């Protein structure tokens with residue numbers, strides 16, 4: 073028998089698309105969102121605040137969502153438990169953290185390093201690593217194998233907001249190159265960075281120089297069919313992904329046919345994998361990174377083997393800027 077006859081409000085509203093919010097790949101919290109639907113959650117600065125917080129409450133257009141290290145729950149009651157207790161700092165740095173971060177919106181390119189400084193500090197402490205402008209000294213050869221994944225990467229950001237060897241210098245999305253070997257073919261002799269006033273190694277950097285010893289082969293950069301860029305060494309080739317649009321007029325323009333250094337970094341099932349450089353100051357041995365080996369299959373019968381490059385290459389010291 074109903075005794076309470078006072079009015080009771082019932083609300084109706086659009087249902088949240090739970091799949092866009094509560095899907096956790098690899099058992100982790102979802103960190104990439106459609107910027108049109110979730111402008112705050114897809115913002116670069118919000119990324120580390122969210123990632124480093126144990127609990128978050130999101131006020132979306134449709135519903136309020138709770139999120140903690142064990143589950144995400146919508147106010148309608150729908151929830152998803154994480155496969156593993158989520159700890160953001162245990163995620164792989166390049167494959168997960170930087171790949172997702174590079175997809176987030178940052179209106180100011182100079183914020184690319186500062187907006188992830190909090191995560192980097194905590195990550196360095198957890199894994200006992202040495203931070204170098206978005207990369208780690210201990211795994212530097214692998215970390216240097218990031219590639220720009222934009223269809224049109226656009227011109228290089230000038231003035232530079234990070235050293236050219238860091239993904240932070242690149243416009244838009246980046247992702248790591250996958251390869252089969254753990255061998256690193258460069259050695260860091262020293263590094264030097266100059267942060268902005270009052271900053272530290274995690275801040276925006278005015279300069280960051282990496283003094284390395286490595287193996288370098290020289291080849292000509294060529295434009296092949298279908299927009300595939302290659303580096304040609306006599307009759308051998310390596311497919312290359314450029315860090316920016318090298319055809320844009322200005323100080324970063326590079327003419328096809330120019331002979332450039334190829335810095336060997338790793339080997340991948342017998343295939344040479346490395347970075348394409350350009351010399352900026354011969355006397356001071358200063359080089360910029362302009363591209364990286366790409367996995368585009370241009371011609372499976374024509375590629376540069378690791379041992380072939382090694383035979384042609386010379387060992388040298390250089391400064392990556």
Ligand SMILES: [Zn+2]
Pocket residue numbers: 088090135146147148149150
């Ligand atoms: Zn719901």
